[in-house]
């Protein structure tokens with residue numbers, strides 16, 4: 001009796017985990033599988049078409065008749081999304097593709113990089129206090145990053161990085177990797193900040209702070225708001241205070257008020273006076289008026305000077321988004337008493353709100369292309385680094401433009417919303433997998449010691465011809481249009 005022959009496992013060597021994979025199963029990262037003894041990269045290769053994005057379907061590779069003449073780099077670009085990784089990278093990158101642009105021969109080196117040194121810089125458009133600088137940011141109780149320096153109208157988080165991925169406990173690394181992966185692939189991630197807020201952040205969407213969606217970012221700091229709208233308030237109200245956690249502005253004292261002849265009111269603000277009409281630290285940071293912890297803005301006002309103030313003096317208090325606004329008049333004891341907002345002042349609060357931009361969450365993936373990744377491009381890795389630094393070689397990520405940091409190495413940042421959907425993967429080391437493409441003139445590639453023997457025409461790559469250095473085959477291709485606003489990677 002014949003015993004069924006059990007197919008042998010094959011070994012994936014696309015990352016240091018080196019999985020043995022049985023037929024019909026996938027490896028630990030779900031990126032590679034064993035299909036009848038062939039190692040298959042499961043996600044389709046993403047081919048960028050020179051048209052605006054309208055979705056994109058997964059298809060088998062194109063029949064040659066359909067794809068004739070496609071080696072013009074002006075119409076198609078092979079991204080690294082789904083291209084696979086060659087590890088360790090003394091091997092050439094999975095695809096080294098030639099194309100022609102305006103009569104110039106170009107080379108694009110395409111690989112999915114495995115990044116241990118990587119993370120995300122997250123900009124959250126809100127005035128609300130999310131947490132003190134350096135406070136830990138946690139997911140499932142594990143620290144995945146920290147609060148970093150605030151920017152104008154936005155709070156900033158620095159997430160991931162090698163210390164959280166590999167320098168802590170196994171769980172910390174796994175949770176950090178998973179949170180980064182979801183964030184970079186455009187999924188919402190819930191996180192908490194020690195002694196601060198609970199957040200749900202998603203690239204390109206409004207942040208949710210303590211369960212409330214943030215709608216607008218401030219028009220400016222309190223001082224700037226006073227300056228911007230001073231002329232519009234003149235003659236409508238006796239005093240305006242724009243409440244802001246960073247700089248609270250007071251019209252009658254501010255230079256903007258002085259210039260247009262705003263009368264003094266004898267107001268006193270409880271805070272640290274920086275310059276006339278500009279006050280720091282009027283309250284504690286929080287999620288109330290203008291990013292302070294105030295729910296009653298009168299707490300920042302001291303006694304009015306009886307030599308200057310008068311009964312009936314009118315006061316508008318407003319936050320930097322116009323979200324909070326209240327109107328007061330001084331009584332006979334020169335104490336502010338809240339009154340209904342007069343119709344004449346409503347348009348000014350609405351004008352502030354109108355000038356606020358929608359609040360968004362921005363996620364920039366940041367990583368350093370390691371020495372071994374560079375060796376997949378050239379036998380002399382420093383040549384690639386110098387070529388990138390000299391702007392001879394262009395770096396893209398999934399076809400999206402990147403910012404390359406000055407100084408040593410190839411350290412880049414990319415807006416994840418400008419990349420094709422689901423561009424990121426992971427391996428359990430743990431590390432993130434992200435697409436990276438290096439494009440340059442063929443003569444420059446040759447000059448920097450590129451792997452010329454492994455160059456294949458763009459048309460072959462589009463047709464699904466197997467690259468000779470690839471231990472794996474591809475499962476298919478998806479064709480996607482360019483994201484609006486992205487320059488064509490080969491332009």
Ligand code: SF4
Pocket residue numbers: 012013014015016017018019026027028029030031032427428
């Ligand atoms: S984790 Fe994924 S890439 Fe790494 S060896 Fe296993 S299947 Fe291959």
